[in-house]
Amino acid sequence: MSNSVITAITELDQSRYKTKVFSDGHLVYADEPESLGGTNEGMTPGALLLASLGSCTAITIRMYADRKEIPLETIKVDLAICKEEEMSKETTITRKIEFTGDITQEQRERLMVIADKCPIHKLLTNPIKITTT
Known part of the structure; x- marks a missing residue:
């Protein structure tokens, strides 16, 4: 890992549980499975x-x-x-x-x-x- 501070920003709007996760210019999605009300579009x-x-x-x-x-x-x-x-x-x-x-x-x-x-x-x-x- 780098010696610099690691940061992440998460954003969740009204689209249930699909969450945008931003860090150092990268984007991934976090979500919940459909069985829990999510869209299963992310880990x-x-x-x-x-x-x-x-x-x-x-x-x-x-x-x-x-x-x-x-x-x-x-x-x-x-x-x-x-x-x-x-x-x-x-x-x-x-x-x-x-x-x-x-x-x-x-x-x-x-x-x-x-x-x-x-x-x-x-x-x-x-x-x-x-x-x-």
């Missing part, structure tokens, strides 16, 4: 959270592998979050990471350690304070 907010963790994990691993010249071909990060009714003081996210490429067991183990160094992983595993104005 759910929870899926966006998992996408942030998964993409950050993969990017962090790729940066390390490239720097160390590890012959890593692909990284697949499979994520799931517990059901909302199971969330309390502790929310569980499961993350399964798969690698392809001609890498040794030692390299594979090191890449798994590096996965936990991703900035979004660090953010999610520490207390988060949200101030609202």
Whole structure:
């Protein structure tokens, strides 16, 4: 992640739950499935959270592998979050990471350690304070 402040702006008009999310010149949509009254035209907010963790994990691993010249071909990060009714003081996210490429067991183990160094992983595993104005 960059050392600059990360910002995002979300806008929701009267079009039910389809929300525009703007950040650094990019646009994505968040939405809810039709079963919850949405239009299903974007990922759910929870899926966006998992996408942030998964993409950050993969990017962090790729940066390390490239720097160390590890012959890593692909990284697949499979994520799931517990059901909302199971969330309390502790929310569980499961993350399964798969690698392809001609890498040794030692390299594979090191890449798994590096996965936990991703900035979004660090953010999610520490207390988060949200101030609202």
